Amino acid sequence: MNDSRFIIEAPQFDLLTGEAVFTYRLDDFEFTEILRFNTSNIDQTRAGSDAFVSLLDLTAAVLGVSYFKLRAPFEIDATALGFSQAQQAFLLDVYENGLGEFYARNDLKRFGRLSLTAGPARDLNPVALPDKSLVLIGGGKDSLVSVQLLERAGLDLTLFAVNPKGPILSTSERSGLPFISVERILDPEMIRLGQQPGFYNGHVPSTAINSMIAALASLLYGFDKIVLSNERSASEGNVEFDGRLANHQHSKSLDFERAIADTLSSATGGALQYFSLLRPYSEARIGQLFARSTRYDDVFSSCNRNFRLAGHDGPLWCGKCPKCHFVFLILAPHMDRARLEAIFGQNVLDNPDNIGPYRELTGLIGHKPWECVGEILEAAACLWRIADDPQWRDTAVPKALKPELEAFYGAGRLQWAYQELMTDSSDHLIPQDIETAVAPHAN
Structure with a gap:
């Protein structure tokens, strides 16, 4: 398995169908994943912007972890994509620490050993986004607390989910708020191979994946803030492995939040903000x-x-x-x-x-x-x-x-x-104006 090489092809987006297509190669296997966005209200100018192309490349790389893990090779070929050095460091974090539990449970040592080769960074022209919040909702207590705090603070918010079902749908309906969803279609061959001898399977950083999909939606539909509901305890890891602390919730941690917030901001010329409203709380x-x-x-x-x-x-x-x-x-x-x-x-x-x-x-x-x-x-x-x-x-x-x-x-x-x-932390990325608006409703 160690002689394998994971290749990420250039993603494609069709404005007419709203489909983003991602292609990956691993040894003799080729995989295709599709995201389907509702074509209603897509802003064509932003969909054709440098920022959207940059986010599409980043999304292709992050979604790739689901296919990479089948053999967990040491080499990641992203030469069809364009990344800055900072973006490459962010992606290596996704493939190393984001898959920390996967490595620990499969006894695979990859920390500090992966190589990622990419093409030159994309040109960037800043994009303008409306003052609106896209709130990821999971159907549990955390995102519902965020929704209620933001509602009481009077913010303009829309709920967001990937492949929503069950409690996501019922809680969204109960809220009465606008709701946007994206359909994610995994390659069925990847799912089948994950159950076969000779291939690995395990946990992937779903919050990182859903966050990148939300970033694409933010540009297509017009939102300048992506709001998560990750609490401060998400930064605590599970076990020591291969010289690092493997954390099931790495992509919910504060360290990752800082990394992805910087990545999304730089890719959009500072237009897109990303933060967790619940980070101060236990x-x-x-x-x-x-x-x-x-x-x-x-x-x-x-x-x-x-x-x-x-x-x-x-x-x-x-x-x-x-x-x-x-x-x-x-x-x-x-x-x-x-x-x-x-x-x-x-x-x-x-x-x-x-x-x-x-x-x-x-x-x-x-x-x-x-x-x-x-x-x-x-x-x-x-x-x-x-x-x-x-x-x-x-x-x-x-x-x-x-x-x-x-x-x-x-x-x-x-x-x-x-x-x-019960004492709130000041270590968070919440914008000052939102923190001020929400604070009276959290006391």
Whole structure:
């Protein structure tokens, strides 16, 4: 496999059909991926701009991780594309750290060993974009908190998703806000090969992928801000591997946010901004903000297992995966027990089978799960916090784990940790005017 070479061909965009076509080659295989944009309201001038061509090249490279990982070669040939040195560094970060979990779980050492060859940087003429926000929505609590904060602040926002289904559709409909979606069609041969011997499979940086697609949509439809809902705990990694910390959420981390924000800004002459509205907050703080409204209780979900398997046809929460365990836990300090049980259809904390998984989630055993969950100490502090609450103290998980948490961390540290979780950070990329507009609604 190490003799392989991954080749990224020049992407094509058809203004009449709204289709962007991306072609990749890996050994004797050729793959084609398609993005379909609604042709209504496409701005033809921006679609033909240098900025859009530059973003199209960058998108081709980022989407390529899904095909690259089949054999994870050391050489990436992007000579058909044009990139500056800074853009090449950004793309290497996507292929190295963005695939960190993939490498760790497949025991592949690639950090600092990949080479990316590209053509000369594209010419750039600045593009003008309207003062409007494109908000990525995932159907879970985080993006819904962003939506509600931005609504209350009076911003002009439109929701965005790639291949929306299930809770994304139901929460978007409940919001009543404008909604833009893009259809992403993966090459079926890539999916088939990923299940065959001799090929690798695993996690890809989906937030990076969706962000680049959102950047294309921003130019086509006219938005100067891409708004994410990544919290500060996304920067915490999972395991040490190959001399670095592999992070399931790397493309949600603050370091990546800085890198992609700079990349998108430079590609558009400073016209396009990219930031996470929730970066100042812990997951526990976001749970507090979400609990203030019951508007989305019956339609939101953060459960990857049921979302993936059943879309919106099955239960919104499985109650068994790390996401269900974590979300239930961080909402528990801020919600009435009856309300939380109604949302999940069960009491996740009162199931003895969940004691082991909560030991892992709180750092008592193992390592942080390969999921989009909060910090280890955050989970421990939230569980300790509710262990004396009359609503929760007699349920299976808090009752069993409170003594273990106090023995492992100490009650003083857990108390301090919870207080720190409810203190907002100043380390973020939120524009000053938006931070000022939103702040009164987050207090």
